[in-house]
Amino acid sequence: MEREMALADPETHGFDARRLARIDTLLNERYIAPGLLPNAQLLIARGGEIVHFSHQGTAREGGAAIDETSLFRIASMTKPITSIAFMMLVEEGKVAVDTPVHHVLPEFKGLGAYNGGGGGVPFMTKPTSEPMRMLDLLRHTSGLTYSFQNRSNVDAAYREGKLENWHGNYDLDEFVAALGRLPLEFSPGDAWNYSVATDVLGAVIQRVSGMTLDAFFRTRIFEPLGMHDTFFAVPEDKVHRLTDCYDWVPGGKKLFDRGEQSAWSRTPRLLSGGGGLVSTALDYHRFCTMCLNGGTLDGVRLVSRKTLDLMTLNHLPGGKDLASLSRSLFSETQNAGTGFGLGFAVTMDVAKTMMPGSVGEYYWGGMFSTAFFIDPLEQISMVFMTQLRPSSTYPIRRELKTLIYSALNR
Structure with missing residues (x-):
């Protein structure tokens, strides 16, 4: 329009x-x-x-210039929009910033922090010092990661599982289930790491609202x-x-x-x-x-x-x-x-x-x-x-x- x-x-x-x-x-x-x-x-x-409001360059190879459309x-x-959506549900009293994530996503119950293994060796985990809360998803202190970080055995497991492939095998519920089978990189709140946390927040929005995220x-x-x-x-x-x-x-x-x-x-x-x-x-x-x-x-x-x-x-x-x-x-x-x-x-x-x-x-x-x-x-x-x-x-x-x-x- x-x-x-x-x-x-x-x-x-x-x-x-x-x-x-x-x-x-x-x-x-x-x-x-x-x-x-x-x-x-x-x-x-x-x-x-x-x-x-200025526009420079072309929209497509050999095509017309970009414009306001x-x-x-x-x-x-997308992340700030998802975060606003979550806070709309907070204002309705349906969830809170300090709600443990596993209260809405039981797939995350009992998630442990990385303590060795990976690369063909079974992961070892240790209990987290604090449960992951919605706050941790919003501020990226959840212990989750991105596959492109290329820093740990945990993000290597994300790459192996192709967890972030939008046109792959997972819908949001299946994505959450797959994450629930892998360890966190650290206990929630211990560090900051840019991650799939806001994708998980999207799953929370779906569960709490009863609507698909796009709807x-x-x-x-x-x-x-x-x-x-x-x-x-x-x-x-x-x-x-x-x-x-x-x-x-x-x-x-x-x-x-x-x-x-x-x-x-x-x-x-x-x-x-x-x-x-x-x-x-x-x-x-x-x-x-x-x-x-x-x-x-x-x-x-x-x-x-x-x-x-x-x-x-x-x-x-x-x-x-x-x-x-x-x-x-x-x-x-x-x-x-x-x-x-x-x-x-x-x-x-x-x-x-x-x-x-x-x-x-x-x-x-x-x-x-x-x-x-x-x-x-x-x-x-x-x-x-x-x-x-x-x-x-x-x-x-x-x-x-x-x-x-x-x-x-x-």
């Missing part, structure tokens, strides 16, 4: 228009013209009003917010808008998923609350604006202001940052000065991040280099779309954030 859109005057919203324009120059000269990125779409808003695979930018998202979040271009599977009449997606390879990029024949045009067997959605910049802007407004947009309230306040506090044990607690070889953030809330990374110490920003801003990104941030103090939000994996290939997020804040007049 196309919606009418008018850009607000950046100058009256506290931005220097000439400084905003140089962001597009950087994107073109550094990334688009040399062929490092296939495209780049940048949306900047203040107080929910869009002050800058272009669809992008947002990968882990819950559609009826409880996307339709109420007017996010008509966000889904797990792109409808047939919108596939022509889905962009090509690429992998970085030495010396350039290689086509990973062709838009016109995309895997994202088929309903996945595993509905991934951790990374399965496709969306547009305008749709995700509506989600960001709802968050910036304290849980409401255009008369629709998803969660309360106090729930958003809770979600965007640092919940890491001992008030520590990721530099102190992270065991991840990869995540969608740098660690210094960064805490983690209930579904978002949260800036705790601006000086330690070594780039401009505000205490309390929250954000995340996806493996195809998409990103967003929300700064409640300055009332700024950003959505950035492109399609190149992995997201660590270029320091573009740092560059964008620096240039956006450098354009502020007041």
Whole structure:
């Protein structure tokens, strides 16, 4: 669904228009013209009003330029949406942040922490010091992992079992059962590790709500917010808008998923609350604006202001940052000065991040280099779309954030 859109005057919203324009120059000269990125779409808003919305590059190989209707695979930018969905159920009294996970997912009862074995040798486990709670799923302290971490025998078992294959043999219930047969990497709460925790949270949402995850998202979040271009599977009449997606390879990029024949045009067997959605910049802007407004947009309230306040506090044990607690070889953030809330990374110490920003801003990104941030103090939000994996290939997020804040007049 196309919606009418008018850009607000950046100058009256506290931005220097000439400084905003140089962001597009950087994107073109550094990334688009040399062929490092296939495209780049940048949306900047203040107080929910869009002050800058630019499009560069092509949607498909040899095809037309991207525009406001272009669809992008947002990968882990799905996670904040899943976290909001869970907190909606918390507000209804159906589950709590401190509920032990096995109370809803009995497959996780008795899960132990890794204590040796693997690689053809039976796993040995030890009892965990604390049960895994919903809090641990939300803040990635669950002891779960991702197969791509390539760090332990546990993530090797994930790879061997192809647990994260969205079009594989597992649905969400079967995925949870498979995880329940493997040890945790550590006792919940002992460390931070980027993981399939938000996919497990999706299974919790299904069990608690009695709805499939895609149905819950559609009826409880996307339709109420007017996010008509966000889904797990792109409808047939919108596939022509889905962009090509690429992998970085030495010396350039290689086509990973062709838009016109995309895997994202088929309903996945595993509905991934951790990374399965496709969306547009305008749709995700509506989600960001709802968050910036304290849980409401255009008369629709998803969660309360106090729930958003809770979600965007640092919940890491001992008030520590990721530099102190992270065991991840990869995540969608740098660690210094960064805490983690209930579904978002949260800036705790601006000086330690070594780039401009505000205490309390929250954000995340996806493996195809998409990103967003929300700064409640300055009332700024950003959505950035492109399609190149992995997201660590270029320091573009740092560059964008620096240039956006450098354009502020007041």
